[in-house]
Amino acid sequence: MYKLYDYLPSGNGYKVRLLLTQLGIPFEWVGLDIVKGETRTPEFLQKNPDGRIPVLEVEPGMFLAQSNAILIYLSQDTPFLPSDRWLQAQVMEWLFFEQYSHEPNIATSRFWIHTLNLAAERRDQLAQKHQAGIAALQVMEQRLARQPFLVGETYTIADIALFAYTHVAAEGHFDLSPFVAIQAWMQRVQSQPQHIPITQTQFSGVSV
């Protein structure tokens, strides 16, 4: 059985929990507190030298890090990753966009403000991240004003990856009210079969 090393408030971890649940794949969930340094212990660095969650233990001793790499791995040959070459290329484009232009601004703002309580102390850096995060949301808005999901006509791992931190962007003091296409898309994502919230602590019938 897959084992997922994770931190409950993490949107990156949530992506993997959500996809595993929607694929109906049971998994063992292992919580680590990143604020307490539990992903920087010698033991965890053996699993992921980069010291970050999520990490999926695919088989005993076989570890895969990077949330979006895990999404690609799990979604191969499922409806969550289109088989068409051009559609698949666009999924990849959104996944890298998420990790480069979206997560470092929107997720990091949320982490500093909501988790670490550093809104005042990091005001200048947050202003920069806010501006770059808004730009990323505008790129999404533009796409979602034209089509129901980020790639093609169906829900894919691109939507899972971008939904993870967009839907909690308010916790990083982003105001989503001007982004009407994003709001409608978030409702479509939330109405997908087997959707779970980021706060859910019960997976495959097992409470954690």
Place this chain on the structure above:
Amino acid sequence: MYKLYDYLPSGNGYKVRLLLTQLGIPFEWVGLDIVKGETRTPEFLQKNPDGRIPVLEVEPGMFLAQSNAILIYLSQDTPFLPSDRWLQAQVMEWLFFEQYSHEPNIATSRFWIHTLNLAAERRDQLAQKHQAGIAALQVMEQRLARQPFLVGETYTIADIALFAYTHVAAEGHFDLSPFVAIQAWMQRVQSQPQHIPITQTQFSGVSV
């Protein structure tokens, strides 16, 4: 014929130039100066709303952004992307690592110091990026001390992606001399057939 929108000093653009050359695929090269804002014009934003190079025009009007998404797209069914599922997952892991933990520190330091000449003005931010960049290099060093290439036994797009900014890290004031495994790996990468330097301005026999 593919058309590549690019900026010559860009490591992200270089990844694509290098792979296309090693695949023997001719392409048209279109230079844009990011410092002069040429990727933020209304015309270019039609091609990539995120306003960044490289962008590959696959067919007229079909644009793919994100250097690593382009690498994946071009390397499908070639020796540059392993077909084995677990090896491929590890390639993806390195590609996301590169865009999250490596490029924003090592490439951005180089851009600020070498291109924009802001070493003094951004000293504090550079100190942070330097620390995070060293950590990324240590993750690479650890892997490359054990094996000749980042994934499996052969040269893949993971090596291309990580080589692009690692080999010019000195331009961002990173000292690679302690990283002996990285140095040996860079030599292996540079000795691959059809290797071109980042400064090369002649592709497929056409000067640009």
